[in-house]
Amino acid sequence: MKFRLLAIFALLIAAPVAAQQPRPLFAANDVINITIKGPISTLMRNRASANLPGSLLSPTGETLPILLSVRGITRRTSDVCSFPPLRVQFATAPPPTSIFAGQRRLKLVTHCQDNASFQQYVLLEYTAYRMYNQLTPLSMRARLANVTYIQDDGRPVTTRLGYFLEESSDIARRNGLKEIHAPDRIPETTLSPIDAARYALFQHMIANHDWSMRAGPAGEDCCHNARLIGRGGIASGTVVPIPYDFDFSGFVSAPYATPPDVLHIDNVRQRVYRGYCIHNAQAAVVAAQMRAARPQMMAMIAETPGLIDKTRARAAAFVDQFFALIATDADTQSKVLKRCL
Numbered sequence: 001m002k003f004r005l006l007a008i009f010a011l012l013i014a015a016p017v018a019a020q021q022p023r024p025l026f027a028a029n030d031v032i033n034i035t036i037k038g039p040i041s042t043l044m045r046n047r048a049s050a051n052l053p054g055s056l057l058s059p060t061g062e063t064l065p066i067l068l069s070v071r072g073i074t075r076r077t078s079d080v081c082s083f084p085p086l087r088v089q090f091a092t093a094p095p096p097t098s099i100f101a102g103q104r105r106l107k108l109v110t111h112c113q114d115n116a117s118f119q120q121y122v123l124l125e126y127t128a129y130r131m132y133n134q135l136t137p138l139s140m141r142a143r144l145a146n147v148t149y150i151q152d153d154g155r156p157v158t159t160r161l162g163y164f165l166e167e168s169s170d171i172a173r174r175n176g177l178k179e180i181h182a183p184d185r186i187p188e189t190t191l192s193p194i195d196a197a198r199y200a201l202f203q204h205m206i207a208n209h210d211w212s213m214r215a216g217p218a219g220e221d222c223c224h225n226a227r228l229i230g231r232g233g234i235a236s237g238t239v240v241p242i243p244y245d246f247d248f249s250g251f252v253s254a255p256y257a258t259p260p261d262v263l264h265i266d267n268v269r270q271r272v273y274r275g276y277c278i279h280n281a282q283a284a285v286v287a288a289q290m291r292a293a294r295p296q297m298m299a300m301i302a303e304t305p306g307l308i309d310k311t312r313a314r315a316a317a318f319v320d321q322f323f324a325l326i327a328t329d330a331d332t333q334s335k336v337l338k339r340c341l
Helices: 002-014 040-045 116-133 168-174 193-206 277-292 294-303 309-325 329-335
Strands: 032-038 052-057 063-070 086-090 105-109 142-151 156-165 178-180 226-230 240-243
Touching (some): 032 040, 032 063, 040 063, 040 142, 116 142, 116 156, 116 193, 116 309, 168 178, 193 240, 193 309, 277 294
Parallel strands (some): 032 142
Antiparallel strands (some): 032 052, 052 063, 063 086, 105 156, 226 240
16 A cells, blocks of 8 residues: 555656746746726725726836726625725736736735734735645646735825736646636536545645535536636546635634534634545545645745744644644544545
8 A cells, every 4th residue: 555655646746747837927926016006995885896997007117907896705795805805807918028918817815904914814825825836736826916006096095915816727728738617516526536635635734614626606617716627628537626715714714714504613723624535545645745745835834925923833833733634644544534525
């Protein structure tokens, strides 16, 4: 069994190899400085507003015409976020020399509330994306931005850290795959076993329960807080789930985050493994990969700019608790995988 796991692990870390480089915005990790000018107050008051014209001043000094919309579900509501997440759509294609070259519509995760603690939650969620990047190129990249918001009449609104998220079509493109649009529910046998196991075990690490890699809301595309990519179509065992939206995780511990009632747990920092039993062999391999990648993953917590020492220490301790659960193959089986679905 040990040699079989080592053989699978060797294949796992050798593949997949990214077919192409990320687009310029997601090719580096330094913080960019941008200015967004537009009808900010209108967006805050009327969150159903869509495609309101504005402009984005890029780090290289070019002004790009954009359309702004409010997006999200929980964070869209005014009782949760006074400043909701935004959709930034480029009205015309950015020039090839722009850091935004190749971008059409971007998700911008904003600071939600003006107080300092919410800035920490945003940075922790960004860190979770960076940690998953250490495990696989089949993951969503994020780019931190120091954003100055200006009302369309020139009045300053605020300056806060946020981050842009890579579109799923670009994740597919750089991995030589295709974006997949599926109905609201797909069979678990459709999923790539190793990628589904990685998805589930990572979510267990950050104690995120706000997801489904095979079902979405009734009448909507699959899946809940997951995007699907693959070699084309819903073929058995080939669909790769890409996780996103980690603000309801215990790792982030946003004050508005609550666990699903069906799990019967008290708070989001309690872990409940929700991977599928048919993927247990692959999950054991992923656990070994995560142990090997632990230094790189923990480095993401240390390297995220703007996190205060208290936040870093609490986040690192929370992840350490997970690694205690998967310290050995036997621990992984007895403390995690035996609770599979």
